Amino acid sequence: MQRYAWIFLALALVPGLPGRAQNLPDLGERAQADLSPQQERRIGEEIMRQIRRDPDYIDDPEVSAYVQSVGQRLVAVSADARQEFTFFVVRDRTINAFAMPGGFIGVHSGLIVNAQTESEFAGVMAHEIAHVLQRHLARQLQAQNQLSPLALVGLGLAILAARASPELAQGAAVASQAAPMAAMLNFSREFEREADRVGFQILQDGGYEPTGMASFFTRLQQNSRLYDNNAPAYLRTHPLTVERIADMQNRAQEARYRQRADSIEFQLVRAKLRAGDGAPPDAVAYFRTLLAEKRFVTETATRYGYAQALLRAQDYAAAEREASALRASAPPHPMIETLATRVRLAAGDRAGAEKIIAAAAQNYPDNAGVLYEYAEVLQVLGNHARAIEVLRELLRQRPQDARAYRLVAKSYAALGKRTDQHRALAEGYYLQGGLAAAVEQLQFAQKAGDGDFYTLSAIDARLRELRRQQQEEIKEKKK
Numbered sequence: 175m176q177r178y179a180w181i182f183l184a185l186a187l188v189p190g191l192p193g194r195a196q197n198l199p200d201l202g203e204r205a206q207a208d209l210s211p212q213q214e215r216r217i218g219e220e221i222m223r224q225i226r227r228d229p230d231y232i233d234d235p236e237v238s239a240y241v242q243s244v245g246q247r248l249v250a251v252s253a254d255a256r257q258e259f260t261f262f263v264v265r266d267r268t269i270n271a272f273a274m275p276g277g278f279i280g281v282h283s284g285l286i287v288n289a290q291t292e293s294e295f296a297g298v299m300a301h302e303i304a305h306v307l308q309r310h311l312a313r314q315l316q317a318q319n320q321l322s323p324l325a326l327v328g329l330g331l332a333i334l335a336a337r338a339s340p341e342l343a344q345g346a347a348v349a350s351q352a353a354p355m356a357a358m359l360n361f362s363r364e365f366e367r368e369a370d371r372v373g374f375q376i377l378q379d380g381g382y383e384p385t386g387m388a389s390f391f392t393r394l395q396q397n398s399r400l401y402d403n404n405a406p407a408y409l410r411t412h413p414l415t416v417e418r419i420a421d422m423q424n425r426a427q428e429a430r431y432r433q434r435a436d437s438i439e440f441q442l443v444r445a446k447l448r449a450g451d452g453a454p455p456d457a458v459a460y461f462r463t464l465l466a467e468k469r470f471v472t473e474t475a476t477r478y479g480y481a482q483a484l485l486r487a488q489d490y491a492a493a494e495r496e497a498s499a500l501r502a503s504a505p506p507h508p509m510i511e512t513l514a515t516r517v518r519l520a521a522g523d524r525a526g527a528e529k530i531i532a533a534a535a536q537n538y539p540d541n542a543g544v545l546y547e548y549a550e551v552l553q554v555l556g557n558h559a560r561a562i563e564v565l566r567e568l569l570r571q572r573p574q575d576a577r578a579y580r581l582v583a584k585s586y587a588a589l590g591k592r593t594d595q596h597r598a599l600a601e602g603y604y605l606q607g608g609l610a611a612a613v614e615q616l617q618f619a620q621k622a623g624d625g626d627f628y629t630l631s632a633i634d635a636r637l638r639e640l641r642r643q644q645q646e647e648i649k650e651k652k653k
Contacts, residue, residue: 211257211276214312218260218276219607225264225280226606232263232283233577236509236543240443241281244292248300251379252307259303267451269394271298273305275312283447290393292440293386297377301387304372310365370418374425384429388422395419441472442509445479449486457483474504481513490521508538512547519551527551535564542572549581558585576605592618593625597633604640609647613640 225231232238238261245261259277267284274280279302289295305311370387378384449457461480463469470476481496497514504510511534518527531548538544545568552561565582569575579602586595600615616637619625625633 211309214309215258215276218274218278221274222260222262222278223607225262228264230265232265234263234446235546235577236512237263237443237446239542240439241286243439244296245279245299245303248296248303248376248380252303252376257306259306261299263447265447265450271302273302273311277306279303279306283451287444287448287451289390289444291383291386291389292436293377293383293434294390295386295440296380296382297373297387297390300373300377300380300382301369302373303376304369305365308365308368308372310369313365367418367421370422371425374422378429381434383434385426388419388426391422392419436471438472438474438505438507439509441475442478442507445475446482446509449479449482454483454487458487458489474500477504478510478513481517485513485517485520488520490517493517494521506537508534508541508544511538512543515547515551519554524551524555528555539567540571542568542575545571546578546581549585553581553585553588556588558588561585574605576602579605591624592622593629593633594619596622597629597636600636609640609644613637613644616640 226233241261241263245259249259257277259279261279261281263281263283263286266282267287268282269284269288270282271285272280279299281299285298286295289298374384374387377387445461449461451457458480461476461483464476465473465480477496477500481493481500484490484493484496494517497510497517500510501514511530515527515531515534518524518530528551531544531551534541534544535548545564549561549564549568552558552564562582562585565578565585568578569582572578579598583595583598583602586592586598596615596619600612600619603609603615604612616633619633620630620637
């Protein structure tokens, strides 16, 4: 995540940044504008286009599916949750999470790894969801009369730069002529208290332990003296007060007690993220020590992390032993099956990998991680026709999955089906906010020369639809 600060600070400083702002909706006079949820969403999508290109963006279907499941569970019980939410993870060992315009909520991998219970992690998510539901970003900017497109770009720059360095964030805010740092990065005490109150109710209604939010924030503040740079990133962007912590503790005491065991997905995802952090030998040593000293919550998740670390370290024989033992001793789980598949594939046992993942696809037909792994194994084996069938099933379940469209396009390209390749790429670009790139791919599809009448008719109709969207954006900017 450190590179985020440099990327976005550079964007703020280069000549023509106001030109970049033209990609955002024209919001009119600062003092008179009213930022709608639709405009917030488009602003968030503009920022997300940059995030998805960064190597630290975790495009892992199992990690993403878990975080989405927790987030959507909380959103489902939220009052007045009418807008779309997107939850994502970035690889950064610092403890942090952040809400962006339009319902985009980012989570640092360090937050998941350092949360001691699933309810603690859910408590942070609920707090960020509350910021979005209460429209704190828009209200904060509106109170500062900072609703111009350039100020909103500055908000995005400052939010992302703050993940790594408050000093760089301040530079980004100054360079973009955005609101003062106090307003740009730190919500008011009133908004933080409101997010505590609303978030606590969301956490409780979602079935998590009501103590999760208070215990995490309390522990974070107590341990802050152990961290460099004064405090964890989350405390720098979400300052806590004794009053707020006491209020959360009082609410937890008054709430109906609910003990909730952590899901195995929480433990496995934590282990997977920890195994992917730092140098591979260090990750292997970490899990080996935990197992030797029996310092773990669940042995299954710890052995899973150990096998993941061994795979990263390219110790395929040891990884195979751990994965096989895990499959034999632990309750069946799709994440264990995908791990065993990757180990076999990395060791060169393609037939063994296909056997494991094909069985998993039969047992877990609705699991995105399994379907992804199955499709990728089929692509390695050169069975692109079957890979397309699997990916079509995945897209039937997840029609907004841009990554699946990219994989479909890869298989169509291998089969020499250029029209279908460009058509799939167009949808992938569109879902990632690349409207112009999507239009260009559809134009390529029209000229590919191997499409039938019905396919070309569908492409023509889709192209007209996207061009209408382009025209609407142009008109909106001229208002």
